[in-house]
Amino acid sequence: MVMTGNKRSSSVVKAGNAQPKKNLWKPEEDLILRQYVETHGEGNWATVSKRSGLKRGGKSCRLRWKNYLRPNIKRGDMSQEEQDLIIRMHKLLGNRWSLIAGRLPGRTDNEVKNYWNTHLNKNISCCPAAGSKRKSTTITDYSNDGINITKKKNKVGTGKTSSTATTTTDDPMITSSTDRIPKDTSSDHQHHHHKEPNIESMFTSTSTEESWFYDDMDFESPSELQYYQYYLPSFSSNFNAAFAFDDEPFIGYMDSLLLFD
DNA sequence: AATACTTACAACCGCCAGTGG
């Protein structure tokens, strides 16, 4: 991001203007909230406003802390690596911003969401920010969205999208991700309320020296792929890609999703 | 310089699930 810091922080409310419709946080409020949390810890947000004297609701306090005041919040430019990761994760998870943000240390779901909506979404589409007046960040060309699930070693899958793939020749980034992850299904919210795979262990697994490909995703382990399978049931079934594995334990996890040649 | 338009993002909103009484 070209912008450094919070461009709004220095002018929270225009002097002399009527009360803004949005109640922007003032530095004094930030200070109060920060001090309160540092003293009492996070949680019980409903009581924060009462005990701290802030004229804010619990949700507002929680959001402010989580998205802005929390330590280790990384602000400012998104690195190329972060952009790539967001794009790749979004391609698989859709608008699961909290999940995506979880893979970006210091980034919040709100920031990732905003960044996607303002930078990546438009730039990745076939029609890059026509007439954009702002300095645009350099975005990798992700126009090639042909689904391609293969394995680096012992390739079994066809590596081509089947005829029944839900993706089309149109750039899937243009469509709402919620189209790919239906919100009304029983799986909604299950991603964070049901028992979930251990995300960290999945992404740090070294159980195999092989790499796993899904499209342009290069999985470090079957567990990482399992992670995506869990959070995106349509991950393989919708795309109907043919792939198989020769790691028995993984097959146990994935057998219902596998298509063997 | 003034104005209109665009962009970026903080904050809000509504919904849902979990939890405890």
Add this chain to the structure above:
DNA sequence: ACCACTGGCGGTTGTAAGTAT
């Protein structure tokens, strides 16, 4: 079983600041 409360999520909105005309 029911209800109220709380926390978390994704979607949307409002507006300061940047840019073009």
